[in-house]
Amino acid sequence: MQQVSVAGSTESPAAEPLNAQAASDGLADLQRRERKKRQTRHALLRAALALFMDKGYDHTAVREITDAVDISERTFFRYFANKEDLVLSFARDITSELMRELAARPGAEPPFTALRAAFRAAVTTLAAERDAEAGESVYPSIIRLIDSTPALMAAHMRYTHECDEEIAKVLAEREGIDPATDRRPWCAAAVFDSLLHVTCREWQEEDSGTVEDMLVTFDSYCEHTAGALSGHWT
Amino acid sequence: MQQVSVAGSTESPAAEPLNAQAASDGLADLQRRERKKRQTRHALLRAALALFMDKGYDHTAVREITDAVDISERTFFRYFANKEDLVLSFARDITSELMRELAARPGAEPPFTALRAAFRAAVTTLAAERDAEAGESVYPSIIRLIDSTPALMAAHMRYTHECDEEIAKVLAEREGIDPATDRRPWCAAAVFDSLLHVTCREWQEEDSGTVEDMLVTFDSYCEHTAGALSGHWT
DNA sequence: TTGCCAAGTGTCATTGACTGCCATACTCTG
DNA sequence: CAGAGTATGGCAGTCAATGACACTTGGCAA
Numbered sequence: 001m002q003q004v005s006v007a008g009s010t011e012s013p014a015a016e017p018l019n020a021q022a023a024s025d026g027l028a029d030l031q032r033r034e035r036k037k038r039q040t041r042h043a044l045l046r047a048a049l050a051l052f053m054d055k056g057y058d059h060t061a062v063r064e065i066t067d068a069v070d071i072s073e074r075t076f077f078r079y080f081a082n083k084e085d086l087v088l089s090f091a092r093d094i095t096s097e098l099m100r101e102l103a104a105r106p107g108a109e110p111p112f113t114a115l116r117a118a119f120r121a122a123v124t125t126l127a128a129e130r131d132a133e134a135g136e137s138v139y140p141s142i143i144r145l146i147d148s149t150p151a152l153m154a155a156h157m158r159y160t161h162e163c164d165e166e167i168a169k170v171l172a173e174r175e176g177i178d179p180a181t182d183r184r185p186w187c188a189a190a191v192f193d194s195l196l197h198v199t200c201r202e203w204q205e206e207d208s209g210t211v212e213d214m215l216v217t218f219d220s221y222c223e224h225t226a227g228a229l230s231g232h233w234t
Numbered sequence: 235m236q237q238v239s240v241a242g243s244t245e246s247p248a249a250e251p252l253n254a255q256a257a258s259d260g261l262a263d264l265q266r267r268e269r270k271k272r273q274t275r276h277a278l279l280r281a282a283l284a285l286f287m288d289k290g291y292d293h294t295a296v297r298e299i300t301d302a303v304d305i306s307e308r309t310f311f312r313y314f315a316n317k318e319d320l321v322l323s324f325a326r327d328i329t330s331e332l333m334r335e336l337a338a339r340p341g342a343e344p345p346f347t348a349l350r351a352a353f354r355a356a357v358t359t360l361a362a363e364r365d366a367e368a369g370e371s372v373y374p375s376i377i378r379l380i381d382s383t384p385a386l387m388a389a390h391m392r393y394t395h396e397c398d399e400e401i402a403k404v405l406a407e408r409e410g411i412d413p414a415t416d417r418r419p420w421c422a423a424a425v426f427d428s429l430l431h432v433t434c435r436e437w438q439e440e441d442s443g444t445v446e447d448m449l450v451t452f453d454s455y456c457e458h459t460a461g462a463l464s465g466h467w468t
Numbered sequence: 469t470t471g472c473c474a475a476g477t478g479t480c481a482t483t484g485a486c487t488g489c490c491a492t493a494c495t496c497t498g
Numbered sequence: 499c500a501g502a503g504t505a506t507g508g509c510a511g512t513c514a515a516t517g518a519c520a521c522t523t524g525g526c527a528a
Contacts, residue, residue, distance in 0.1 A: 033475070033524055040476095061513065072478050077515065112463045150392060157395060158388035161431060175467040183455055186432050187462035190455075194428030197395060198420050221417055221424075226463060228421035229346045229456075233409040267495055267504075274505095295484065306507045311486065 043069045057149045084155040090142045097122040111171045112188050127211040147204040164189035195221045277303045291383045318389040324376045331356040345405045361445040381438040398423040429455045
């Protein structure tokens with residue numbers, strides 16, 4: 001994810017692992033300017049999320065978010081390319097975690113298996129990550145928010161589709177083939193995120209599901225796919 | 235596609251096949267009001283497409299489209315829910331053709347095979363359909379337009395995802411299973427349109443491809459999918 | 469400490485996509 | 499032709515997004 005988006009993606013812990021004392025909040029070792037930027041960004045994310053959950057994405061004006069954080073509307077768009085981008089930043093976090101996990105999977109694992117395992121690991125990691133104030137991971141509610149908001153759904157699907165390129169590249173590399181001529185890595189990536197989307201749809205519809213439920217559902221979709229593509233079903 | 239969108243989908247020829255003399259333009263048997271609406275709608279589609287192809291979707295204002303047709307901007311939004319919706323109306327045409335063809339596939343055909351065949355038939359039919367003025371089918375350029383415009387790409391992906399529901403329903407019915415409990419029809423539908431999207435991406439990138447090329451590419455993706463999901467590739 | 473440069477922010481004006489409201493014009497039906 | 503119903507236009511207003519420019523602040527070096 002060598003994203004160079006306007007706002008930059010949420011800095012991963014791995015990005016600057018050198019400084020000692022990168023403890024609890026992880027801000028102590030930064031320059032004031034950088035610290036303030038992180039604070040502002042974080043405040044925006046937090047305020048936006050609260051408002052979105054409360055009144056819905058569509059019925060929340062950017063103005064309301066910036067008022068809550070007391071910055072100008074103009075500044076919002078210096079942190080996020082647009083309103084959707086704020087929400088998608090969480091999806092980017094998931095993706096980068098996914099790619100990290102994928103890189104860590106043993107080479108002996110078949111590609112699609114590795115992808116599934118990496119996904120499970122990434123989701124588990126992020127869902128376990130306690131949020132400072134909320135005390136709970138925000139990711140489950142983010143997923144619900146996206147899947148229940150048409151505009152975000154569209155943006156998210158396009159985003160995952162863009163990610164296919166990198167996933168295909170990594171899978172191809174794992175298997176020692178050329179993604180420019182071999183279509184299999186693209187198939188795997190495409191199927192992966194289409195199954196992801198049906199999973200989310202189903203998971204989000206019954207609002208009682210835990211993250212583990214989602215993973216189970218996802219696995220079920222994966223297991224059923226081969227059978228769904230060949231022959232009759234009865 | 236029981237769409238009841240603001241503008242209604244482009245009426246299919248089959249929609250009112252009763253009146254005699256539904257000849258050449260197919261408008262003679264309609265009331266004046268209905269005729270005018272069709273004309274306006276058609277003019278909007280035509281003008282919009284021309285502008286989009288010329289200056290790009292993003293750099294074409296709704297105002298320019300309505301000026302070209304000499305109607306008010308307000309009226310545009312009575313024909314189309316929004317700017318994207320105009321382009322998506324073509325996607326809806328493709329979908330309804332797809333569903334028609336799917337319904338016509340013999341029951342002996344396995345579900346995914348039927349879906350692939352229906353897709354081939356639908357695309358072939360629509361691509362062959364000569365356009366009054368252009369003399370050429372507009373669909374290939376529409377697909378390129380969508381795939382090269384992020385906003386349309388997102389909207390289109392969401393749209394096809396919505397269509398999965400109906401596809402899954404039809405496939406389930408074919409096989410005599412319940413789509414509410416069986417995930418296979420959803421797998422098939424989801425994989426179908428994810429492969430469709432990778433196909434379009436590849437096809438659109440080399441701008442020389444014919445529609446037949448696209449179908450061949452799509453078939454190739456379908457053939458490679460089973461292998462891409464299990465085991466190693468080398 | 470001082471002072472400079474760059475980065476971050478605010479203000480303002482503007483564009484473009486939509487939406488609601490109401491007045492007007494047209495079409496259809498009896 | 500009259501009245502009901504429908505299509506359209508005009509207008510005001512909201513909201514997202516962007517460019518231009520001025521101002522403030524943090525980092526750094528003399």
